[in-house]
Amino acid sequence: MWIGVVSLFPEMFEAMTQQGVVGRAIERGQIELGFWNPRDYATDKHRSVDDRPYGGGPGMLMKVDTLRGAIHDAKAQGQALTGRSPKVIYLSPQGRKLDQNGVETLASAGPLVVVAGRYEGIDERVVECDIDEEWSIGDYVLSGGELPAMVLIDAAARLIPGVLGHHDSAIEDSFSDGLLDCPHYTRPEVIDGKRVPDVLLSGHHGDIKRWRLKQSLGRTWQRRPDLLAGRELDAEQRRLLDEYIEEHAK
Numbered sequence: 001m002w003i004g005v006v007s008l009f010p011e012m013f014e015a016m017t018q019q020g021v022v023g024r025a026i027e028r029g030q031i032e033l034g035f036w037n038p039r040d041y042a043t044d045k046h047r048s049v050d051d052r053p054y055g056g057g058p059g060m061l062m063k064v065d066t067l068r069g070a071i072h073d074a075k076a077q078g079q080a081l082t083g084r085s086p087k088v089i090y091l092s093p094q095g096r097k098l099d100q101n102g103v104e105t106l107a108s109a110g111p112l113v114v115v116a117g118r119y120e121g122i123d124e125r126v127v128e129c130d131i132d133e134e135w136s137i138g139d140y141v142l143s144g145g146e147l148p149a150m151v152l153i154d155a156a157a158r159l160i161p162g163v164l165g166h167h168d169s170a171i172e173d174s175f176s177d178g179l180l181d182c183p184h185y186t187r188p189e190v191i192d193g194k195r196v197p198d199v200l201l202s203g204h205h206g207d208i209k210r211w212r213l214k215q216s217l218g219r220t221w222q223r224r225p226d227l228l229a230g231r232e233l234d235a236e237q238r239r240l241l242d243e244y245i246e247e248h249a250k
C-alpha cells in the first residue's frame, strides 16, 4: 500500500516508520510511505508556509501555493509508482468520523495522500479543489494533523494481508467484526487474588472460542450498545448474549 504524507513535520513520523507493525511492514515492502513538506515549496527568503486569514482573526492558515505544490507532487508520485491516482485525504475535526469501517474503506481504496494540517487549517478552496475526502479521528482539537495521520496509517496498515503476524489477530481485534474485544489474560495465573478464568486454562478450544465471543458480545452490550443496534445476531450469538445478560443482570 502506498501512502504519501504532506506535512510540515515529517520527522514526527520517524518513530512509526522505524518501529512496530508499521515499521516492519515498511521493511517488508508491504507499505511504502513518501513525505512531502510544503516548506520545500517556499520561494521567499523566509521560506514561509503560513499566511494570514482574510477577514482577520487569530492565527494563520497554511499558505496555499506551498501546500498545493506538495499535494500535487505527492499525487504525481503516487500515480507514477502505483499507476492509480491517489485519493487525497485531509484530517480535521470537520471530517467524517473515522471508524473501523472507514479504515477498511480507505485501506482498500488504493494509494492515498494524507494531508496533515497545521496552524488554523487550510483554505476552503484547497479543500474543494485538492482534497477528495475529509476525515476526523474524533471530536477534539489537536495542534496538527500529524497524529491523526499516524492513526490512519497504523489502522490501515494492520489490515494489509500479512502485516500482522497472525491473521486472526486482525479479525479478533476490537471492531474488526464490529464488536468490542474480549478480555485477555497472561501469566501469572493469579494477580492480587484475581484468577484467570478457568475456561482459558482448560485447553478446550471450542469452549474458549465461545467464551471469548460471549465476552465480546456482553461487553459490547454493556459499553457500546450502539454497535449492536441493527446488528443481526445468529442463534448462537443471541444465546451467548442472553446468557451473559442473565449472568450480569443487576
Ligand SMILES: Nc1nonc1C(=O)NCC1CCCCC1
Binding pocket: 091, 092, 093, 117, 118, 119, 120, 121, 122, 135, 136, 137, 138, 139, 140, 141, 142, 143, 144, 145, 148
Ligand atoms: N480531531 C481531528 N481529527 O482529525 N484531525 C483532527 C484535528 O484535531 N486536527 C488538528 C488540525 C486540524 C487542521 C488545522 C490544524 C489542527
